[in-house]
Amino acid sequence: MSVNRGEAAGAAAPAVILVNPQLGENIGMVARAMFNCGMTDLRLVRPRDPWPNRHAQAAATGAASVVESARLFDSTQDAVADLQYLLATTARPRHNTQLVLTPRAAAAELRARAGAGVGCGLLFGKESRGLSNDDIARADAILTVPLNPAFTSLNLAQSVLLVGYEWFLGNDATPGTELHMPANTRPANKAELNAFFEHLEGELDACGFLYVTEKRPTMVRNLRQLFQRAGLTEQEVRTLRGVVSGLSRLGRSRGTGGD
Amino acid sequence: MSVNRGEAAGAAAPAVILVNPQLGENIGMVARAMFNCGMTDLRLVRPRDPWPNRHAQAAATGAASVVESARLFDSTQDAVADLQYLLATTARPRHNTQLVLTPRAAAAELRARAGAGVGCGLLFGKESRGLSNDDIARADAILTVPLNPAFTSLNLAQSVLLVGYEWFLGNDATPGTELHMPANTRPANKAELNAFFEHLEGELDACGFLYVTEKRPTMVRNLRQLFQRAGLTEQEVRTLRGVVSGLSRLGRSRGTGGD
Numbered sequence: 001m002s003v004n005r006g007e008a009a010g011a012a013a014p015a016v017i018l019v020n021p022q023l024g025e026n027i028g029m030v031a032r033a034m035f036n037c038g039m040t041d042l043r044l045v046r047p048r049d050p051w052p053n054r055h056a057q058a059a060a061t062g063a064a065s066v067v068e069s070a071r072l073f074d075s076t077q078d079a080v081a082d083l084q085y086l087l088a089t090t091a092r093p094r095h096n097t098q099l100v101l102t103p104r105a106a107a108a109e110l111r112a113r114a115g116a117g118v119g120c121g122l123l124f125g126k127e128s129r130g131l132s133n134d135d136i137a138r139a140d141a142i143l144t145v146p147l148n149p150a151f152t153s154l155n156l157a158q159s160v161l162l163v164g165y166e167w168f169l170g171n172d173a174t175p176g177t178e179l180h181m182p183a184n185t186r187p188a189n190k191a192e193l194n195a196f197f198e199h200l201e202g203e204l205d206a207c208g209f210l211y212v213t214e215k216r217p218t219m220v221r222n223l224r225q226l227f228q229r230a231g232l233t234e235q236e237v238r239t240l241r242g243v244v245s246g247l248s249r250l251g252r253s254r255g256t257g258g259d
Numbered sequence: 260m261s262v263n264r265g266e267a268a269g270a271a272a273p274a275v276i277l278v279n280p281q282l283g284e285n286i287g288m289v290a291r292a293m294f295n296c297g298m299t300d301l302r303l304v305r306p307r308d309p310w311p312n313r314h315a316q317a318a319a320t321g322a323a324s325v326v327e328s329a330r331l332f333d334s335t336q337d338a339v340a341d342l343q344y345l346l347a348t349t350a351r352p353r354h355n356t357q358l359v360l361t362p363r364a365a366a367a368e369l370r371a372r373a374g375a376g377v378g379c380g381l382l383f384g385k386e387s388r389g390l391s392n393d394d395i396a397r398a399d400a401i402l403t404v405p406l407n408p409a410f411t412s413l414n415l416a417q418s419v420l421l422v423g424y425e426w427f428l429g430n431d432a433t434p435g436t437e438l439h440m441p442a443n444t445r446p447a448n449k450a451e452l453n454a455f456f457e458h459l460e461g462e463l464d465a466c467g468f469l470y471v472t473e474k475r476p477t478m479v480r481n482l483r484q485l486f487q488r489a490g491l492t493e494q495e496v497r498t499l500r501g502v503v504s505g506l507s508r509l510g511r512s513r514g515t516g517g518d
Contacts, residue, residue: 033417038407062412097440097492104428105435146433147424148297153321158292158420161413165406165421169363174405176364181356233356 011114011171014087015041016160017079019135020126022048028059028067029157030124035063037164042070043079043121076123076135083121085113088139089159090130091152099141103166106143111170122163127156181233188237196237196244197224203248270373270430273346274300275419276338278394279385281307287318287326288416289383294322296423301329302338302380335382335394342380344372347398348418349389350411358400362425365402370429381422386415440492447496455496455503456483462507 016034021027021044031042044051051072060067073079080086087106101109110120123139125131136142145154145162154162179187188196201210201220210216232240275293280286280303290301303310310331319326332338339345346365360368369379382398384390395401404413404421413421438446447455460479463469469478491499 032410032412035410036406036413038409062410095441097438097444097495099490100437100439102433102435108435142439145424146431147295147427150297151291151294151321153291154295154420158417161417162420162424165404165424168406172405174361176361176367178359179356180359180401182354185356231356231358236356 011111012117012120013037013039013041014110014114014120014122014167015039015043015083016164017043017045017076017121017123018047018126018156019045019076019079019123019131020048021156022127024049024053024055024057025059026127026156027053027056027070028061028063029155030160031056031060031063031066031070033157033161033164035066036161037168039164039167040066040069042066043073044070045073045076045079047072076138080121080123080138082119084118085110085120086123086139087121087141087143088123088131088136089143089145089163090125090136091144091154096133096137098136098139101141101143103143103145103163106141106163107166107170109141110167122160124156124159179231185233185235188232188234192234192237193227193232196241197227199241200244203244207248207251270370271376271379272296272298272300273369273373273379273381273426274298274302274342275423276302276304276335276380276382277306277385277415278304278335278338278382278390279307280415281386283308283312283314283316284318285386285415286312286315286329287320287322288414289419290315290319290322290325290329292416292420292423294325295420296427298423298426299325299328301325302332303329304332304335304338306331335397339380339382339397341378343377344369344379345382345398346380346400346402347382347390347395348402348404348422349384349395350403350413355392355396357395357398360400360402362402362404362422365400365422366425366429368400369426381419383415383418438490444492444494447491447493451493451496452486452491455500456486458500459503462503466507466510 016030016039018027018030021030024047027042027044027047034040034042047053049055051070052067056067057064071079087101087110113120122143123131123135125135143163145152145159147154181187197220200223204210210219227240230236275289275298277286277289280289283306286301286303286306293299293301306312308314310329311326315326316323330338346360346369372379381402382390382394384394402422404411404418406413440446456479459482460469469475486499489495
């Protein structure tokens with residue numbers, strides 16, 4: 001059987017298998033969550049309502065292709081037949097002995113296996129009851145999302161989204177912190193900052209703001225640090241120099257300036 | 260102003276501020292996503308429909324307290340007045356210069372600040388249009404969720420869920436991989452495994468399965484490794500010994516066994 005695999009995020013994306021999904025809208029929302037995370041192989045085991053389902057298509061706006069290529073199966077066994085590593089998503093620990101993974105640990109396992117060419121899948125139960133014990137027993141491990149113990153209830157698409165998000169991040173190169181700047185500017189360099197500081201301090205000397213000699217070094221350092229923390233761009237330094245010039249002109253015109 | 264803070268996950272949870280939310284159902288779903296992640300301080304800036312909103316209450320099943328304690332504000336400025344660190348969630352990079360954080364990096368920043376007693380908030384725009392540039396300019400940094408570049412669209416509650424999930428995980432002690440076992444069993448020890456292996460190999464010698472002398476060591480190692488990988492419990496080892504005994508009895512009764 002050929003498996004339709006997402007290519008948006010490197011290694012082959014896991015299949016998502018929904019067992020007995022009830023509402024078409026939820027299937028459509030799952031398709032969106034999958035596509036958000038670069039997953040496209042959706043498999044449905046005995047959905048409650050006839051398939052194709054117009055509610056699923058309506059809810060899948062932007063991810064219609066995932067719904068259109070979804071495949072129907074009569075049993076979980078058939079739906080996972082070609083897969084080699086299967087995780088069962090369930091909030092409830094069961095009475096069998098099984099490994100329980102967080103989505104983050106599961107993502108690492110899935111990435112490692114997909115990288116070795118192993119066909120992977122994520123099994124989700126019906127909205128109201130989750131997975132049967134027999135379906136859980138088909139899985140290599142259980143996947144449970146850590147959440148507020150007082151309220152762990154997620155809907156089907158949210159479960160898919162959290163698991164998919166961790167899988168997506170496993171191959172995502174976005175830096176944790178990134179400085180976004182318009183194309184026509186750059187961070188100010190230290191010479192530009194220093195020239196601004198000297199400009200500012202010169203005008204503050206002139207207006208008498210720094211007149212207490214023993215406090216001047218601390219005041220100057222505090223002001224410099226405050227502006228350093230802002231991570232100014234070259235354009236912003238020019239703007240600030242204009243602000244200082246404008247204010248000191250105003251002071252002079254009112255006769256409150258120092259010279 | 261006293262701030263209602265989630266206590267489910269250690270340090271003070273950030274406030275969630277929704278600017279001009281349109282559908283009551285979405286507000287209710289946001290409340291659920293917040294409570295999933297131990298967040299309870301919901302603030303609404305000029306929601307489109309009158310408040311209280313029965314659609315919000317209906318959608319918030321299980322998180323009704325978050326909706327009931329939500330506070331209304333006339334402006335974003337008022338809603339964030341008591342906060343000291345504010346992140347604006349937006350998918351679109353803007354033309355201003357600002358730090359852009361992933362939810363994971365944002366969670367670390369929020370934890371660090373909340374731990375120092377800093378009041379933190381997460382700003383979310385209206386469903387259809389996101390945040391205004393003016394509201395984004397109130398924030399200390401931008402928060403963007405890395406997703407499939409071909410499809411980044413999330414609904415409001417999903418955005419809150421992904422950001423809240425990362426915040427929750429920042430103080431969550433769930434091990435990535437955990438062995439779940441019924442209370443009345445434990446992993447088999449090496450002596451029990453060795454006794455099982457010797458039992459199995461003895462019966463396989465007896466039935467002739469291991470008759471090729473030069474292949475015997477490899478075959479024995481392969482069988483031992485296969486059972487080692489399964490991480491058997493003490494109960495499962497006893498079950499397997501029963502299986503071996505049962506099969507070898509059957510072999511002897513059919514006269515196909517070795518002795």
